Amino acid sequence: MRADTPSPAGGRAELAADRVAGLVRSAEPGARLGTKNELRALCGVSVSTFNEALRLLQARGLVSVRPGPGGGLFAAEQSPMVRLGNSMLSLNADRTSVAEAIRIRDALDPLLIEDALWHASPADVADMRAILEEMGVAADAADATAFTRANWRLHARIAAVSPHVLLRALYANLLDLIEGHTLRVLPDGVRPLPPYLRERHRLHTDLVDALARHDRDAAMHLIHDHKTGEPSS
Template sequence: MTARPDSAPDSLPQTTQKAARPGVRSRPDLQRSGSRPPDADAPRKARRHGSASRTPSSGRAEIAAERVASLIAAAEPGARLGTKEELRTLCEVSVGTFNEALRLLQSRGLVTVKPGPGGGLFSAEQSPMVRLGNSVLALDAQAADVANAVRIRDALDPLLIEDALWHASPADIAGLRFQIEAMEQAVGAEDSVAFVHANWRLHAAIAAISPNALLSSLYSSLLELIESHTLSVLPTSEQPLGEYIAHRHTLHRDLVDALDRRDRDAALRLIREHNTSLQATE
């Protein structure tokens, strides 16, 4: 059997080697066994070593958020900190990383963003509060608008539940259960903000089931208004927040179960219990 050319040892006599084609320079530094030259992997190794030494994106976002927070600590409430681009340049991070840092700052109620001329990032003023069941939403502004939006949302819930009872497909129910799982994870992590956002995503998914485009669009707009102004979720003195969100998770899980089995009486009873009876806090 004739050995394959790529496995021939380097010690073969020159007469057994194939002659180089005319016009093609030989590469004595490349062994016939197919191995790479000693420095061929150097750039790849350097890239690996470089990437290992880099700070993860989430870590850079946290550092940028802390840097902006230090500016906020030295500023008056409501003071303008600068444009997003000015602060991003100051923090020396990418646009994506700074946007992540900005989300962290907003979730902590430290900054507000105002568009248009003279806009930018501002240190947060004292947050207006709106009661949501046994929790309180801390808002960046427009407490009355948010309170009204949630009242209207609560009034529209039974209409959307009726539509979901008739029109929810198995795929729709699976999507609702996915959000229920996200709510359960937030309960386990005692993360009230993540819980509320998963809750709103669940209701958006229920609204998307409706064939009534006007109703679905109106409901989604109300959710967007509420979510865009919410900075954090705080407990009331009446019930620990962890207990409250655990109860709300159970209620929403039972609601999805009722939709799955087309149990109209149970679904409408649960959505009435779901009503948060919003009122502004003093």
Template sequence: MSSAPKDASGRSGRVGAGTTRAEAAARHILALAEGRGAGVRLGTKEELRAQCGVSVGTFNESLRLLQARGVITVRPGPGGGLFTAEQSPMVRLGNSVLALDAQQTDVAEAVRIRDALDPLLIEDALWHASPADIADLREKLADMRRAVETEDPVAFVHANWRLHARIAAISPNPLLRSLYSSLLDLIESHTLAVQPFGDRPLGEYIADRHRLHGALVDALDRRDRAEALRLVHAHNTSPEAADAPPARLPAQP
């Protein structure tokens, strides 16, 4: 059986660098589900939480990850618990990306593919973003701004990815959303540090990136297609374009 992740109490297993306990617990459940048909009972929530050695809150976060990826279903009541889900071709594609993550694939390629998908997501956001979506994007921008003000580049990068994930969530295309989310998960799981570009101060760089993303959200709010696509092109092709350049993404040991 797969080794369980280590909780704060020091129970069985160990979490690798760059992997949260929730992600490690999700991988443990995923290993239990692999190779089984749809509808197979894996155990009760409490049984599996105890196997993973994590808190209730952490385990619930793991369940949200697995349910979002279409790996499991949770059934309440007597005889309930965690069951393997019927996997559509879309879910299998998402899980193949997650499998690459576990194999420590080239993160630079994940960044490149993510950048290639950005214009598709921007097109969808231009058509489908609601006022509530725009308001939520501005909240994510505020998180980025606070990271700039506190000169916390790691918090900035994670807030930036939350903004991109929220833009992706606007798309009505489930395949595009699933693939993009999987790529973000892969990139984030391998990000161990944030370092400056050459001689340029890192604080200046993240402030510029915050302004660029703010302008992008403004363009989405105005439904300004030309400007939004110009900004996402600048976002991905300028000399300092990537929010998480490959040079800053050492693979997990």
């Protein structure tokens, strides 16, 4: 249950954005959702209201817009941490701000992995493995909320290895924003959650193993898989 409620001024745009977001959740990444006019008519809102809804959807990384013949709105690829196991984060703050923070965090991950490859000590790796154990316990219990929060602690621990103060601070602030406004993770029942959590646990275990042996190629492939949810070539 979300604690945030849209204001009357932005309520119609928020509802329209939620309607289109529902289409995104049921579509494959890259699938065409329709033209702006078709979707506006589906939502039953004015042009200005739909434009505001579109701004919200783009800020959350849910849709892309392509002009010209065959263009329109398309379902965007989302980070698995935004839709953990086809789930949704239940937030008590402005969802646009949180979604933007998640997208920026994802963009910073490769930089922090590069730093960790060369600066992670055995003690750092031991701390990461301890957090991985927490993630494994949460995965076995199908506790998506505990898994997600442990996942964030793991990424915070990886970030702490970086010698770059500004990068560490920016990443920590983004994680604080995301975690501080997440109430829980709500599975939508589309995909079985326990296998997905175990899959994500294995990916993070492999990532920490790659950091421990300073294997850059493996680490970069894994952080790509972490972001897209698809194996890199």
